[in-house]
Amino acid sequence: MKETLNARRLLCPLPVIRTQDKVKQLQSGDELEVICTDPGVLQDIPAWCRINGHKVLETRSGEQEYIIVLEVC
Amino acid sequence: MNQPRKAIALISGGLDSMLAAKTVMEQGVHVEGINFFTGFCVEGHTHAIREKDKTKPKRNNALWVAEQLGIKLHIVDVIEEYKKVLLNPKHGYGANMNPCLDCKIFMVGKAKQWIAENGFDFIITGEVIGQRPMSQRKSTMPIVAKQSGADDLLLRPLCAKNLQPTLPELEGWVDREKLHDITGRSRKPQMAMAERFGINEYAQPAGGCCFLTDKNYSAKLVDLWQARNSREYELDDIMLLKVGRHIRPKPHFKLIVAREEGEGRFLEGYKREFVSLKCSSHSGPLVLVDGDPSAKDLYLAASITARYGQSRNAETVDMAINFKDGSERTIQVKPLADADFVQDWMI
Ligand code: SF4
Numbered sequence: 001m002k003e004t005l006n007a008r009r010l011l012c013p014l015p016v017i018r019t020q021d022k023v024k025q026l027q028s029g030d031e032l033e034v035i036c037t038d039p040g041v042l043q044d045i046p047a048w049c050r051i052n053g054h055k056v057l058e059t060r061s062g063e064q065e066y067i068i069v070l071e072v073c
Numbered sequence: 074m075n076q077p078r079k080a081i082a083l084i085s086g087g088l089d090s091m092l093a094a095k096t097v098m099e100q101g102v103h104v105e106g107i108n109f110f111t112g113f114c115v116e117g118h119t120h121a122i123r124e125k126d127k128t129k130p131k132r133n134n135a136l137w138v139a140e141q142l143g144i145k146l147h148i149v150d151v152i153e154e155y156k157k158v159l160l161n162p163k164h165g166y167g168a169n170m171n172p173c174l175d176c177k178i179f180m181v182g183k184a185k186q187w188i189a190e191n192g193f194d195f196i197i198t199g200e201v202i203g204q205r206p207m208s209q210r211k212s213t214m215p216i217v218a219k220q221s222g223a224d225d226l227l228l229r230p231l232c233a234k235n236l237q238p239t240l241p242e243l244e245g246w247v248d249r250e251k252l253h254d255i256t257g258r259s260r261k262p263q264m265a266m267a268e269r270f271g272i273n274e275y276a277q278p279a280g281g282c283c284f285l286t287d288k289n290y291s292a293k294l295v296d297l298w299q300a301r302n303s304r305e306y307e308l309d310d311i312m313l314l315k316v317g318r319h320i321r322p323k324p325h326f327k328l329i330v331a332r333e334e335g336e337g338r339f340l341e342g343y344k345r346e347f348v349s350l351k352c353s354s355h356s357g358p359l360v361l362v363d364g365d366p367s368a369k370d371l372y373l374a375a376s377i378t379a380r381y382g383q384s385r386n387a388e389t390v391d392m393a394i395n396f397k398d399g400s401e402r403t404i405q406v407k408p409l410a411d412a413d414f415v416q417d418w419m420i
Contacts (some may be wrong), residue, residue, distance in 0.1 A: 011312065
């Protein structure tokens with residue numbers, strides 16, 4: 001299953017908190033795409049994934065948006 | 074073999090909570106971290122809104138500490154619940170709008186709830202007797218333990234030997250002898266301990282852990298409450314207080330002037346919720362107008378806005394006014410003269 005989380009306009013750590021809360025509802029193997037506008041997420045969401053044992057599959061930086069795709073482990 | 078005991082450590086991102094967690098981890102206890110987001114936390118990223126800070130690392134210190142310690146971190150959004158702590162602190166405020174003692178009681182209380190829900194045994198904080206004038210005194214230590222409901226499940230590994238033994242010590246989950254007896258404001262014992270643990274990089278937040286200890290921020294918060302005649306606030310309100318110059322020429326409206334590009338980009342996101350101003354004949358900052366300005370007020374707001382950016386010395390400037398419904402109007406204004414700008418307008 002692939003889910004998307006809209007974390008636009010939120011400043012860190014809120015995108016991390018929303019990611020954390022969303023991941024709790026997902027199953028191992030599910031993918032979550034988080035769309036953010038705070039560039040800080042490029043640092044924080046991967047750090048949160050490392051700590052909690054999830055896998056970052058992809059990070060993309062657009063003009064104003066930063067997208068992180070992770071796999072729930 | 075016995076299952077190891079489990080403790081939750083309040084992780085602020087600073088050195089003391091890191092050392093407290095490490096001290097207990099060294100004794101074979103399973104430790105995880107918890108961090109509370111009140112909305113007032115000083116975050117690298119909030120500063121990162123400003124361009125000038127872009128060279129600094131933009132990490133979240135609590136996450137970084139957890140990673141250094143190799144523990145999980147649970148970040149909890151307490152924005153709503155924290156309102157009652159800030160608005161009615163039983164023990165009052167510190168030097169600014171910081172209700173530190175009530176805040177500690179609240180956070181330890183939340184941790185107590187968390188351990189009950191998650192099957193953990195006790196709580197760790199990095200408190201040190203005498204470290205902070207308001208919330209970390211010998212007399213306040215039992216107040217935090219009692220009023221939070223944590224009682225003897227609250228262990229302060231850095232100063233435990235100066236306090237009554239707690240349940241984890243009495244039950245032998247941790248060895249009291251291996252805990253510490255730090256007191257006072259000197260940072261030397263902590264620095265020596267950090268060296269012993271091989272921790273050579275840690276955050277030293279100069280302004281404490283939250284904006285409520287900041288004089289200017291507190292003044293803006295009080296101004297907001299006075300102007301609205303209500304102490305209600307939403308997350309956007311308190312975030313906007315962290316950004317830009319705040320100028321209140323009349324009680325019923327204020328200007329939020331972006332100080333540079335990063336802030337301008339951040340304020341752009343609020344253009345649907347506020348009337349905004351931007352000079353169209355010269356380069357200048359984006360300005361939000363918070364409140365209920367009349368047409369005359371908007372003229373004053375525009376002439377103040379024209380004082381910033383390249384229009385400062387112009388004879389007249391074109392100022393675009395964007396309304397919340399997306400409509401736009403351009404007016405011509407003179408930048409407000411120095412003699413007419415009242416310094417007390419600056420919040
Ligand atoms: S500085 Fe802020 S977060 Fe820290 S104890 Fe005081 S009120 Fe709470």
